[in-house]
Amino acid sequence: MAETGHTQRVFSGIQPSGGLTLGNYLGAIKRFVSMQDGGSETVYCMVDLHAITVWQDPEALRRQTRELAAGFIASGIDPERSVLFNQSQVSAHARLGWIFNCVARMGWMNRMTQWKEKAGKNSENASLGLFAYPSLMAADILAYHATHVPVGEDQKQHLELTRDIATKFNQVYGLDFFPITEPVIEGAATRVMSLRDGLKKMSKSDPSDMSRINLTDSADTIARKIRKAKTDPEPLPGAVDGLANRPEARNLVNIYAALAGISVDATLAQAGGRQFGQFKTALAELAVETLAPITSEMARLMHDPAEIDRIIGQGANKAAAIAEPILDQVHDIVGMIRSRG
Ligand code: TYM
Numbered sequence: 001m002a003e004t005g006h007t008q009r010v011f012s013g014i015q016p017s018g019g020l021t022l023g024n025y026l027g028a029i030k031r032f033v034s035m036q037d038g039g040s041e042t043v044y045c046m047v048d049l050h051a052i053t054v055w056q057d058p059e060a061l062r063r064q065t066r067e068l069a070a071g072f073i074a075s076g077i078d079p080e081r082s083v084l085f086n087q088s089q090v091s092a093h094a095r096l097g098w099i100f101n102c103v104a105r106m107g108w109m110n111r112m113t114q115w116k117e118k119a120g121k122n123s124e125n126a127s128l129g130l131f132a133y134p135s136l137m138a139a140d141i142l143a144y145h146a147t148h149v150p151v152g153e154d155q156k157q158h159l160e161l162t163r164d165i166a167t168k169f170n171q172v173y174g175l176d177f178f179p180i181t182e183p184v185i186e187g188a189a190t191r192v193m194s195l196r197d198g199l200k201k202m203s204k205s206d207p208s209d210m211s212r213i214n215l216t217d218s219a220d221t222i223a224r225k226i227r228k229a230k231t232d233p234e235p236l237p238g239a240v241d242g243l244a245n246r247p248e249a250r251n252l253v254n255i256y257a258a259l260a261g262i263s264v265d266a267t268l269a270q271a272g273g274r275q276f277g278q279f280k281t282a283l284a285e286l287a288v289e290t291l292a293p294i295t296s297e298m299a300r301l302m303h304d305p306a307e308i309d310r311i312i313g314q315g316a317n318k319a320a321a322i323a324e325p326i327l328d329q330v331h332d333i334v335g336m337i338r339s340r341g
Helices: 022-036 058-075 092-101 106-110 113-125 128-142 153-173 219-228 247-260 264-271 276-302 305-334
Strands: 009-014 041-046 082-086 148-150 182-184
Touching: 009 022, 009 128, 022 041, 022 058, 022 148, 022 247, 022 276, 041 058, 041 305, 058 082, 058 276, 058 305, 082 305, 092 128, 092 305, 106 128, 113 128, 113 153, 128 153, 148 153, 153 182, 219 276, 247 264, 247 276, 276 305
Parallel strands: 009 041, 009 148, 041 082, 148 182
Antiparallel strands: none
């Protein structure tokens, strides 16, 4: 990781707005786990305040938050080595989010492609929270003075905004207070695509369940979804340039490489010349082998929701211990009186 003037700290978050997908796993969680062993402090958050920018049924939100925590732990996040918690239990996020709403400019927010996509033609009816969402995301990161943020490709623009907010805050108050965060977008699967359409992102909100692999899918379901995944009639190419203009082929190769922990070149060196039928069988086996232990561990953890709540409560205490002193400093910098005993 690149050196900055600030102590290295990793932060990332995932919305508990539905089940976890293979996209979340390969684009984010797998990297969270490897960074846990990279020597920096790691802080991982279930961002429930972000989830409610669109309607969430309260009971479903609670269940999904626990399921996400179980997914983190089952994938290898150790709550003793990483700080693991849900966002709403640490008020620093919302407090800094408000201050950043007063730093970010309307023009910056209006340019966010995810806002444009999500609000669509119905923006008059979208929540104010959905518009302000990226400013809260900047607060998530900067309340911890995080220097590195592992995410999938789709979050890149939000991380650029985070840098803009930090830079403007530092400039207007004449201090080097917030770090300029580095996005960590790495690996063969920074943008996992839909299994039905190689030009669309794999997403928990896609109406077709066949478009994605969920971490809670059974081995049979995973194998069936991969078998039915859209491809083209050509065999696999022997080198990366043979994937040009073949988005579905590229996607399956990227997924294979990311699951196997090898490069796309190495994948094609093994699989070049094969038909997709054969490659899909190997991919399904690899996916099941990787995901089945995670799925069964998640199910086991979900039997004890009180234990999950205890773990994330302790995580929230650790998170607050980092963020609260930073928020105190922010209030001092901005000119707010703190006189409570
Ligand atoms: P969310 O909940 O949509 O996704 C969580 C993480 O998974 C990655 N991801 C993918 N990666 C590759 N291929 C895909 N198809 C795919 N789909 C999702 C996302 O890039 C993300 O890393 N705004 C964030 C949550 C957030 C956050 C933060 C992240 C809130 N505050 C602070 C980092 C730091 C989001 O909606 O992610």
